[in-house]
Amino acid sequence: MRERIGFLGLGMMGSRMAANLASAGFELSVWSYTPGKAQRWADEHEAVALERPREVAEHSDVVISMVVDAEQVRSILLGEDGVAYAAREGLLCVDMSTIGPAAAIDAAAALRQKGISFIDAPVTGSLPRAQAATLTIMVGGQQQDFERALPALQTMGAVIEHVGELGQGQMLKVIGNALAAANAAALAEGLVLASASGIDLDAFVKVTSAGSGTSAQLSMKTAAMRGHDYTPLFRTAHLLKDVRLCLEQARTHGVPFPAAEHARELLNATVERGHAQADYAALIESVEALAGWHI
C-alpha cells in the first residue's frame, strides 16, 4: 500500500511540490502557516487540510516539510502542536527546507527519542523547476529512510541523490549556494571592471559566456545586475544565511573557504545598504559603491 503523505508549508516552492504529489495520486494532508491557505489549496487539489502539524503527522506515514528556515522547522516538528507530539512511532520526516547541517542533526536527535525517523532532503531549482517536477534533491540520512522516501521524492525531482549521512544533504546544499555566491561576487566585480574599462557590456556577455569564465551566475544574474532590477527570485538575506551556515561548518572542519568569506562580506554590505529582501543581484550595488563606478 502506498504511504500517506503529510505536507507542511505551502509557500512558493512547497505549494508546487505538494501539487506534484497530489497529481501522482498520493493521499495527502496539508498544513500551512498562513490561516485559510491550506483549506483553499486542499479544495483545489483533492487533499485534506488540517489545523496543526501534529494532526498532519497523525494522518500520515511520511511528513514532508518545506518552510523558510531552521526556526520554522524546529517549531513545526518539535514545538507546541508539532509533529513530535503525534506519538506516531515509525513516522518518517523528510525536511526539504534549507536549514544547514547542525539544525538537521539536532532535529533528527530530538525526533529519534519519539521513535520518529528523519532525513534531510534540500532542493535546488527555482519555481519553474518545482512546478515541472525537475528539482534536484540531495538527501542525507540512512539508506532505508532514503529508499522509503524515494517514491514521494520522485514525483518532485529529476535528479535525486543520496549524498551521505544525516546532515550531508544540507551540507552539500549550502556548499552549492556558497559557490553560487562566490561566483556571483566575482561576476559583479568583473562586470564593473569591464564597464569602467570602456568595454561594451553586450560584447562582454557574449564573449565571456563562451569562455572558461562562464558560470550559472553569469547566465542567471548578469541582466538583473546590468538593469539594477532586483525583483526577488532568491533574496540577499537568504543567500547570506546559507553562506553563513556553510562557513560555520567549514570552521568546524578546519577547512578555509576564503572565496565564500568574500561573498559573505559583499552580501553583508548589500544587506546593510537596505537590500535584504531584494534579489542578491543587488550585490552589484556594493561593488559599484566600492569602485565609485556605475555600470
Next chain:
Amino acid sequence: MRERIGFLGLGMMGSRMAANLASAGFELSVWSYTPGKAQRWADEHEAVALERPREVAEHSDVVISMVVDAEQVRSILLGEDGVAYAAREGLLCVDMSTIGPAAAIDAAAALRQKGISFIDAPVTGSLPRAQAATLTIMVGGQQQDFERALPALQTMGAVIEHVGELGQGQMLKVIGNALAAANAAALAEGLVLASASGIDLDAFVKVTSAGSGTSAQLSMKTAAMRGHDYTPLFRTAHLLKDVRLCLEQARTHGVPFPAAEHARELLNATVERGHAQADYAALIESVEALAGWHI
C-alpha cells in the same frame, strides 16, 4: 583582391589557426621561433616559410601574431628584424596573443610611427576549438581595422566581437581569465570542504553541476582536481600572469577585484609549491595543504 596574410608563431594554437587560414585559400607566409618548424609547416600547407618577421611583413598586407607573451610580441614586432622594420606603410598587425592592454597599447603606438596599424584580437578556446575554427575572438581597435581583419578572423573563429577601443580585447580576455581563476579557486575550496564533510564527491559533482553554483570550471577542472592530474592544458604560471595583468588594470581604474586577488594568492602559492608548469587544476594542492585534508 584578397589580402596576403603573414603568420608569426606556429605553436600549439598558432599552427592550428594558420592551418585554417591556409585551408580558406589565403596566400600565406609564415615564421616560427623554432628553427625549421616554419619550413616543415609551410611544406604541409602550401605556404611560404620565411627567416625573419620582417620578411613576413614585406610579403604581407596583414600580419597575425600568436605567441606566448608581451615580450615575444614586442620582439617580433619591434625588435631587430621585427615587423616595424619592413617599412610597409598600410600594413595591419593583428595580435592574437594574450599580453594585457598596456602592452597592446604600447606596441600600437610604436607601430603607428611607421605607418603600421594594430588591433588586439586575443582568443578563448582550447586546442580543439582552434582546430575546429570555433574560437571566440575579442577585438580592440578601430572599426576600419576590425573590418579589414574580419575575413581572416572568420576562418579561425565562430564568435568574433569588436568589443571596444585598442587594448579592450586584451582587457576583456584577462577579465574572463580572472573570472575563470576566481571560480576555480572557489570550486577547489568547495570540493575540499565537501570531501572533509564526508560527502560523496560523485554526488557533489552530479548535484552541484545541476544547480546555481555550477561553472565552466566545475565541468572543466573537477576531474583533474579529484584525480590530482595536472597534465597541462593551461599552465598555472600563464593563468597567474593573466590574473596579474587584470589586477594591474583594475588598480589603474580604481576598481577593487578581491575575488581575483584571492585567486592570485592561491595561484601564487601553487607556483611556489612547484606547479608553475602544471595545469592550474594544481591549485587544489594549495587548498588541500591549507585545510590539512586530501580529497
